[in-house]
Amino acid sequence: MISITSPHTVGQNSVSKVMFTLVAALVPGYACLIYIFGWGYLVNALIAVTVAVALEALILVLRKRPVGFFLKDGSIIVTALLLACALPPIVPWWLVAIGSGIAVIFAKHLFGGLGQNPFNPAMVAYALLLVSLPVLMTSRWANVDVLPSFADALTISFGHLDKGLDAFTGATPLDHYKLNIGRLTADNVLQDPIYGAFAAKGWMQINLAFLVGGLVLLALRIITWHIPVSLLASILVMSVLFGSDGDAFVPTSLHLFSGSTMLAAFFIATDPVTAATSNKGKLVYGAGIGLLIYIIRTWGNYPDATAFAVLLMNFSAPLIDHYTRPRVYGHSKAVKGFKNDG
Amino acid sequence: MxxxxxxxxxxxVWSIPGGVHPEQHKAxxxxxxxxxxxxxxxxxxxxxxxxxxxxxxxxxxxxxxxxxxxxxxxxxxxxxxxxxxxxxxxxxxxxxxxxxxxxxxxxxxxxxxxxxxxxxxxxxxxxxxxxxxxxxxxxxxxxxxxxxxxxxxxxxxxxxxxxxxxxxxxxxxxxxxxxxxxxxxxxxxxxxxxxxxxxxxxxxxxxxxxxxxxxxxxxxxxxxxxxxxxxxxxxxxxxxxxxxxxxxxxxxxxxxxxxxxxxxxxxxxxxxxxxxxxxxxxxxxxxxxxxxxxxxxxxxxxxxxxxxxxxxxxxxxxxxxxxxxxxxxxxxxxxxxxxxxxxxxxxxxxxxxxxxxxxxxxxAPTKKEIPPPIIDNPCIRCGMCEQACPAGLLPQQLHWASKNRLLDEAELHSIDDCIECGACAYVCPSRIPLVQYFRYAKGEIKQERADQLASDRARVRFENRQARLDREKAEKEQRRKARAEAAAKALAEKQAKEGSNEEPKEDPIKAALERAAAKRDAKNTTTETQNPEQLKDIAEKAKAKFEKATQRLLDAEKEGSEMVPALRKAAGKLEEKYHSAEKAYQAAMKEQENVSP
Missing domain, CATH: 3.40.50.11540 (NADH-ubiquinone oxidoreductase 51kDa subunit)
Incomplete structure (x- = not known):
């Protein structure tokens, strides 16, 4: 008889369940993205997932790891889907494929695979693409009012990139506002058709859809409230403190409900592998991301800043962990730092 | 009454952090x-x-x-x-x-x-x-x-x-x-x-x-x-x-x-x-x-x-x-x-x-009721274990420390306060046998503490012994100095008493060496003309010398003098000499008896 020790009863949770719940929670966001910005997102998602799964299988073979066992956990699908919904919808297929490749090979497996990566793979890929291919990465957002058909999306992706492209593309609201607020007043900027009654047209719905998905994750206890709440709260506080003047700064509504804010708050920053670990640590970590998002968006060169903010806080997570350990039962105070003084 | x-x-009723709700099966x-x-x-x-x-x-x-x-x-x-x-x-x-x-x-x-x-x-x-x-x-x-x-x-x-x-x-x-x-x-x-x-x-x-x-x-x-x-x-x-x-x-x-x-x-x-x-x-x-x-x-x-x-x-x-x-x-x-x-x-x-x-x-559960454990996935640090821990620990960090045998790290995360209730392992989506890891780390820490205690004790013992040896050495050195001073003083007093008319003393070592050489020569010449009477004489002298040396050795030992080893050696040599002289005398006696019965 093999020796089995306690606990004998274990819950029926599994990594696959966690990952596929995440995929399911992404569905409302994806549906909204596709509905508003067209099929490009679906095409990108399919490319990203296919490439990621194939590469993961290949690398598992090279690393002499059980392929089926690790593919089954579904973590790579989540990574690919997160990357694909962060990318602009109208980009050539190879950009998506390269992104997927970076995520799988460099961000995940070179560090040891599932659970070992210090940086969020999707964000590593996104940041590398953004730095390497800035034009493609910033000017290919879809125009809300003219949607390409599924066939158009495929054509754009595989080959004829220029076919009627101008009709479909436009800048993101965050980008647009920041570019124009220098010379126009807030009222004038908001006249642009890309803005809606509240925040930006389409983007608000998308953010709401990701928010719904995020709330589902919260309800299912896949994530805890700490990171999303502290992240959103810190963006809110910063934009109220510094950006109350709409003629100089992007307004709070745009910060919270356009760009990737909700996606970042509920799906990207909450990646447990790369986040700080204790409840207190998560609060610090989320607040740090929110702070960096606001700083980079406002005073930096990038209109949206999730990737860099997340990566920077990934760096800090181990340090945060050392100083945010919870107080243990029976202890008068928490053990902080690197020394145990009893 | x-x-x-x-x-x-x-x-x-107050609340406790964490905890899990497994199926009860009480009915x-x-x-x-x-x-x-x-x-x-x-x-x-x-x-x-x-x-x-x-x-x-x-x-x-x-x-x-x-x-x-x-x-x-x-x-x-x-x-x-x-x-x-x-x-x-x-x-x-x-x-x-x-x-x-x-x-x-x-x-x-x-x-x-x-x-x-x-x-x-x-x-x-x-x-x-x-x-x-x-x-x-x-x-x-x-x-x-x-x-x-x-x-x-x-x-x-x-x-x-x-x-x-x-x-x-x-x-x-x-x-x-x-x-x-x-x-x-x-x-x-x-x-x-x-x-x-x-x-x-x-x-x-x-x-x-x-x-x-x-x-x-x-x-x-x-x-x-x-x-x-x-x-x-x-x-x-x-x-x-x-x-x-x-x-x-x-x-x-x-x-x-x-x-x-x-x-x-x-x-x-x-x-x-x-x-x-x-x-x-x-x-x-x-x-x-x-x-x-x-x-x-x-x-x-x-x-x-x-x-x-x-x-x-x-x-x-x-x-x-x-x-x-x-x-x-x-x-x-x-x-x-x-x-x-x-x-x-x-x-x-x-x-x-x-x-x-x-x-x-x-x-006695059936396989279906409590299935055998499955192969565990890597930890994804999801933190569900932390939410389940009633002691307020971070099992995901403890797991990392235990798995890599980072015992200090495990202690920093208060592994001693783990009550091994298994709530963390119960909720773990990766099905990691966390409690087993913690037991391992606790065992290792216990062993290390015991080893540390033992080596500390050994170090203290060694240091004490070293200190004692040093102290004894210093005391001996002091005694030797005191004796040398006393001897020098006594000599000076003696010389002062006897006055300067006394001719300067010969070098005692040189004199002793000369005496020994003369004796050796005498021995070499006398061995051929040995008769039992002479041999008896030699043996008796050797015995007297040996006895005297032994007495001196005993006195030195009583005093704890540093001369003891040298005296012991000398006494050993004299004993040998005495025994060989005794033997030679006995042999000569026997021979004489054989010659003139």
Missing amino acids: TQAPHIIARSR ESNQSAIEPVPLPSELWLPLSMHIGSPAIPVVKVGDTVCKGDLIARSQSGISASIHAPTSGRVVAIEDHVYAHESGFKQPAICIESDGLDIWRQQKPWHNWREQSVEDIVARIHDGGITGMGGASFPTDVKYRNKHAPIHTLLVNAAECEPYITADDRLIRERAEDILHGAAICRHLLGARTILIGIEDNKPEAISAFEVAAKRLGLDITLAVVPTKYPSGGEKQLIQLTTGLEVPKGGLPSDIGLVCQNVGTLYQIYRTVVFDEPLISRVTTITGQAIERPGNYEALIGTSIETLLNHAGAHLKKADRVIMGGPMMGFALPDITAPLVKATNCLL
């Missing part, structure tokens, strides 16, 4: 009354079924014993005595299978039942209040009572070592582990006895309150307590805690019922509490009032491989296999037999092991 005013109060075994198990033909009583030192046998093979006779006496300190569970004969005292994960055997006493089950003479104390506290505690000690909730800690220790005033006796009736209903049934059927036991303990502790912590999944037991308290006119406070594992952990129950935490490294008594399981209180009542030592217990036998799950009252030492068969076990269907509950119990390597004082449950 006037009816004392009694209150059955419901106490406020399978808590529907039927506690059933006595027929007397087995033989009983094996391990000498160490408690925390602390093993008991020492006081019987020998062949002795006949009565039920309740002492068969192994507790050692001093933390230990518990063992009694014969039935009357019969001691047939063996030897190593026997024991209920432990290791499967190692342990010394045990085997009693062959005579089937009569005759009690030894008993001295019941129906009015136990007339006895002194010391006598009652002594009876608890002599009765071999240990904590019956599973830890098996000798109970009397809690009443002997009171270093803080105790205000509350906390009765642990939570029974939070799934499947186990032994306490539930005991309360339903014998609540008055349990409360009698509680009254005894309160008396011993001088405590004010009897606080009963019980999970809200036992409504019948709660009302049994209320009815019993009313009948006894006993004041009790009931703290009905929500059903959540591990609310029955001692530290957790204290937090739930009082809002206090046992300080790190401390005991409940540090905050004025003594915690006692209902099974133990029942046994205390039986022992103190009826003079029945701990020789039987109620244990839950359950699981889907058991045909008649329920609670059974069995003698300590009964083979677990016998018990399972009595309850109708289909052992082929059982994936494993677990002693204790599914969260903290362990799989028995051998079911022929005997029932011990700590056995509160025997669980």
Whole structure:
């Protein structure tokens, strides 16, 4: 008889369940993205997932790891889907494929695979693409009012990139506002058709859809409230403190409900592998991301800043962990730092 | 007797962090009354079924014993005595299978039942209040009572070592582990006895309150307590805690019922509490009032491989296999037999092991009920374990530290405070056997601490020795200097006395060398013309010299002079010389005799 020790009863949770719940929670966001910005997102998602799964299988073979066992956990699908919904919808297929490749090979497996990566793979890929291919990465957002058909999306992706492209593309609201607020007043900027009654047209719905998905994750206890709440709260506080003047700064509504804010708050920053670990640590970590998002968006060169903010806080997570350990039962105070003084 | 005013109060309940809600499976075994198990033909009583030192046998093979006779006496300190569970004969005292994960055997006493089950003479104390506290505690000690909730800690220790005033006796009736209903049934059927036991303990502790912590999944037991308290006119406070594992952990129950935490490294008594399981209180009542030592217990036998799950009252030492068969076990269907509950119990390597004082449950689940463990995924740091940990630890970090044998890191994360409840492993989506990792790290830390202690001790010893040697060396040097000074002074005085007319002395070493050379020459020349008379003379001289040298050596040794080795060497040489001269003389004598008979 093999020796089995306690606990004998274990819950029926599994990594696959966690990952596929995440995929399911992404569905409302994806549906909204596709509905508003067209099929490009679906095409990108399919490319990203296919490439990621194939590469993961290949690398598992090279690393002499059980392929089926690790593919089954579904973590790579989540990574690919997160990357694909962060990318602009109208980009050539190879950009998506390269992104997927970076995520799988460099961000995940070179560090040891599932659970070992210090940086969020999707964000590593996104940041590398953004730095390497800035034009493609910033000017290919879809125009809300003219949607390409599924066939158009495929054509754009595989080959004829220029076919009627101008009709479909436009800048993101965050980008647009920041570019124009220098010379126009807030009222004038908001006249642009890309803005809606509240925040930006389409983007608000998308953010709401990701928010719904995020709330589902919260309800299912896949994530805890700490990171999303502290992240959103810190963006809110910063934009109220510094950006109350709409003629100089992007307004709070745009910060919270356009760009990737909700996606970042509920799906990207909450990646447990790369986040700080204790409840207190998560609060610090989320607040740090929110702070960096606001700083980079406002005073930096990038209109949206999730990737860099997340990566920077990934760096800090181990340090945060050392100083945010919870107080243990029976202890008068928490053990902080690197020394145990009893 | 006037009816004392009694209150059955419901106490406020605090919350504990974490915890999990596994399927309870209590209904399978808590529907039927506690059933006595027929007397087995033989009983094996391990000498160490408690925390602390093993008991020492006081019987020998062949002795006949009565039920309740002492068969192994507790050692001093933390230990518990063992009694014969039935009357019969001691047939063996030897190593026997024991209920432990290791499967190692342990010394045990085997009693062959005579089937009569005759009690030894008993001295019941129906009015136990007339006895002194010391006598009652002594009876608890002599009765071999240990904590019956599973830890098996000798109970009397809690009443002997009171270093803080105790205000509350906390009765642990939570029974939070799934499947186990032994306490539930005991309360339903014998609540008055349990409360009698509680009254005894309160008396011993001088405590004010009897606080009963019980999970809200036992409504019948709660009302049994209320009815019993009313009948006894006993004041009790009931703290009905929500059903959540591990609310029955001692530290957790204290937090739930009082809002206090046992300080790190401390005991409940540090905050004025003594915690006692209902099974133990029942046994205390039986022992103190009826003079029945701990020789039987109620244990839950359950699981889907058991045909008649329920609670059974069995003698300590009964083979677990016998018990399972009595309850109708289909052992082929059982994936494993677990002693204790599914969260903290362990799989028995051998079911022929005997029932011990700590056995509160025997669980024989089918494969479907408790599937064998699956291969674990890597940790994704999801933090679900942290949300489940009742001690406020970070199991994901502890896992990392344990897996990589980073023992300092594990200690930084307070691994010592892990109670091994298994809540973290229960919720882990990667199915990592976290508790096993923590046990490993704890074991390693314990070993390292022991090694460290040993090496520290060795270092201190070495340093002390070194210091002593240095000191002696310095003292010797000082003595030598003092002597040299005295000698120089004496010489100077002598020279001053004898005046300067004395011719300068010859170099003594040179003179000695010359003398020796002359002697050698003389010897070389004389050897040819040796006659016995001469040889005798030489031998006598050599003997005198040797004796003188020996005397000097002895004196030097007495003084502790540094000349001792040199003198010893010289004496050795002289002895040799003396012996060879003696031999030569003897040989010459013999020769002479041969020549002129």
